[in-house]
Amino acid sequence: MASSSNRREFLRLAGLGGVVFASGCTGMAGRSAADDFYFVQLSDTHWGFEGAPNPDARGTLPKAVAAVNALADAPDFIVFTGDLTHTTDDPVQRRQRLREFRDIVGALKVRSLHFMPGEHDAALDGGEAYREFFGPTHYAFDHRGMHFIVLDNVSDPGASVGDAQRAWLADDLERQARETPIVVFTHRPLFDLAPAWDWATRDGAQVIALLMPYPNVTVFYGHIHQEHHVMTGHIAHHSAKSLIFPLPAPGSQPRRTPLAWDPAQPYRGLGFREVERERAAWQITELPVVKA
Amino acid sequence: MSRIERRRLMALALLTVLPVPGRAAGPRVIPVVAKKFAFVPDQIHVSVGEEVVLELSAPEVLMGFSAPELGLRQDIVPGRVTRLPFTPQKAGQFVFSCDVFCGSGHEGMDGVIVVVAAAA
Numbered sequence: 001m002a003s004s005s006n007r008r009e010f011l012r013l014a015g016l017g018g019v020v021f022a023s024g025c026t027g028m029a030g031r032s033a034a035d036d037f038y039f040v041q042l043s044d045t046h047w048g049f050e051g052a053p054n055p056d057a058r059g060t061l062p063k064a065v066a067a068v069n070a071l072a073d074a075p076d077f078i079v080f081t082g083d084l085t086h087t088t089d090d091p092v093q094r095r096q097r098l099r100e101f102r103d104i105v106g107a108l109k110v111r112s113l114h115f116m117p118g119e120h121d122a123a124l125d126g127g128e129a130y131r132e133f134f135g136p137t138h139y140a141f142d143h144r145g146m147h148f149i150v151l152d153n154v155s156d157p158g159a160s161v162g163d164a165q166r167a168w169l170a171d172d173l174e175r176q177a178r179e180t181p182i183v184v185f186t187h188r189p190l191f192d193l194a195p196a197w198d199w200a201t202r203d204g205a206q207v208i209a210l211l212m213p214y215p216n217v218t219v220f221y222g223h224i225h226q227e228h229h230v231m232t233g234h235i236a237h238h239s240a241k242s243l244i245f246p247l248p249a250p251g252s253q254p255r256r257t258p259l260a261w262d263p264a265q266p267y268r269g270l271g272f273r274e275v276e277r278e279r280a281a282w283q284i285t286e287l288p289v290v291k292a
Numbered sequence: 293m294s295r296i297e298r299r300r301l302m303a304l305a306l307l308t309v310l311p312v313p314g315r316a317a318g319p320r321v322i323p324v325v326a327k328k329f330a331f332v333p334d335q336i337h338v339s340v341g342e343e344v345v346l347e348l349s350a351p352e353v354l355m356g357f358s359a360p361e362l363g364l365r366q367d368i369v370p371g372r373v374t375r376l377p378f379t380p381q382k383a384g385q386f387v388f389s390c391d392v393f394c395g396s397g398h399e400g401m402d403g404v405i406v407v408v409a410a411a412a
Contacts, residue, residue, distance in 0.1 A: 089395045123393035157393040158356060158367070195360040196387050198399075254387060255402065 037144055038276035040068055040075045040110075043222030044242035046120065047104070048097040049086035053245035053258035056266070061104055063289050064243050064272055069109045075274070076143065078110045081222035081240060082118030082154060082187030091129060094121075098133045114141070118187040118223065119154040127155035138165055140172050146181040146277070153188045153201045160202040170210055181216040181280070188223045189239065191232050194250040199224055208232055218282055220275065224250065225258075227273075227286060238284060241271040266290075319343035319377060326355035326368050326390060329397025336403065339410045340383055346376040356392035359405060367392065380407040 045061050054060060068078065085097035098121070105113065117130040117137050127137045137152035149172065153161050161169075176182065184190075190204035201207065211217045217235045225242035226249070245258040246269030262268050267289045276283040324346050325332045338344050348357055350368040357376065358365045366376045389402035 087393075087396050087398075119393045124395060154393075157354065159391065159393070195358070195391075196389065198358075198389065198391050254404075256399065 036276075036278050037076045038274050040071075040078045040272060040274055041081060041220055041240050042068070042078065042243060042272045043081040043240040044083040044118065044225055044244060045080070045101065046083055046086040046242070046244035047101040048088065048093070049244050051258075053261055055261060057244060060243050060267065060270065060289060061101075063267075065105060065107050067287065067289060068272065069107070071274075074110055077112035077114060078108055079114040079185055079220070080105070080116070081185055081220060082116050083120045083222060083242075084115065084118065085121050086244075087120035087124065089124065091125065094125070094129045095132070098129060102133055114148075114150065114185070116150045116152065116185060116187060117154055119157070119159070122152075122155045123157040127152070130155075138168070144277070146183060147176050148183045148185065151184060151186045151190075151207065153186050153190070153204070153207075158202060159188060159198065159200065161207055162203070166203065166206060166210065169207065173210060173214065176214070178214060179216065180214070181277075182211070182214050182218070184211065184217065184219045186219065186221045189221055189230075189237060190219060191230065191237060193224065193228070193230070194256075197250065197256040199250060199256075208235065211235060226269070236282075240273055241269065241286065243270055243272065243289065246270065319345045321345045321347055323347045323349070324357070326350045326357065326401075328352050328395055329390075329401045331357075331388070331390075331401065331403045334403030336388075336405045338380055338405065338407055340380055340407055341410050343379050344377070346378070348374045348376055353394050354392055355394055356390050357388060358391035359386050359388035361386045362388075362405065364388070365391065380405070383407050383409045 042064060047061060049057050084101045085094065088094050088097065115134040117127055122130045122137060130137060137155050138150055140147065140149045149169065151161060151169065152165060153159060156162055188201050189199055190201050190207050193199040212233060215234060219235060219237040220240065221237065222240050224239050225245065225247040226239065227241055228239040230237045247256055247258060259269060271286055271288045273287060274285045276285070320342065322336060322344060326348065348366060348368045350370050353370060355368040356365065357368055362378060362380065364376060364378055366374055368374055384407055386405045386407065387402060388405060390398060394401070
């Protein structure tokens with residue numbers, strides 16, 4: 001893989017790189033390049049959605065797949081942070097959408113793909129259909145000395161992580177060294193971003209309390225269809241853009257209705273991100289679905 | 293039934309409907325039905341300081357009633373009427389919504405509680 005700075009320079013020259021957001025503990029600067037890598041986060045693809053907020057609903061996800069495949073260097077892995085499909089009350093159609101989504105993202109050129117459900121995928125059947133296609137809704141994995149935890153705060157239609165999963169999380173954390181960099185992937189925000197819009201996790205405060213003793217924790221999530229950055233204590237929370245339609249800023253209007261499609265600027269507000277580990281910090285670069 | 297018995301029965305019926313002077317009226321009960329995918333009614337008008345009980349019901353699936361600015365939240369279980377008492381303390385418009393994901397129209401399932409200043 002090309003060096004981190006070379007790759008960012010390429011993105012800049014190609015006119016692709018957006019705002020870079022740095023996050024994480026920098027007190028460990030000077031470590032070897034062994035932990036320098038990047039992953040890609042895609043979110044809220046809502047496969048199956050039809051409507052005016054995105055007249056190219058069936059074309060946007062394939063375009064995003066092509067954009068990721070065109071990156072100069074392949075990421076170490078790609079993570080989808082939920083709402084892979086748009087909800088349907090029909091279990092047969094739900095499985096059809098999950099199957100189509102899986103087939104489309106199967107074209108991604110990457111060594112490792114990680115998935116999690118959103119409430120649109122899993123809340124109506126407790127995650128049953130999702131598990132048939134993508135396996136467990138919560139799990140953990142290690143990569144380059146870091147610990148990644150996928151939490152499910154959507155299979156419960158009431159938006160709780162729940163006692164059982166929090167016990168699993170506590171046990172998983174117990175087995176980590178305190179200084180290990182930990183990344184948590186969720187769909188909903190773990191903190192009360194906009195409870196009136198259902199942008200919260202009912203027992204999110206209890207989850208954050210479990211994470212607080214660990215000094216190097218970063219959370220990446222989706223759900224709110226826009227980039228957003230918040231700190232709860234020393235824990236950074238970064239939400240990702242959607243690949244179907246953007247939503248208004250939290251609490252900025254009475255209803256969370258999608259922002260209108262702008263024919264003059266198609267795909268505006270949509271995109272994906274690179275998340276790069278460099279010198280013990282996370283660098284986030286937002287990328288569009290298509291070049292402006 | 294004799295005329296006298298009929299009069300007694302009508303008087304009894306009136307007593308059960310009309311408020312009795314001097315007795316506290318009790319909270320106002322407002323039935324709210326949470327159906328796929330709307331609250332009925334979706335506008336609730338109350339006054340500052342007024343004691344209110346929302347009688348919540350859901351004929352189809354599990355729903356939620358959430359008005360975080362008023363500190364109100366309640367699951368609504370099908371087949372059961374759930375009483376949610378509250379007394380608004382300030383005037384304004386307060387959004388409420390379903391916070392239990394209930395299906396394809398969930399995200400548009402909301403309403404507003406309009407609280408007006410109490411009459412002088």
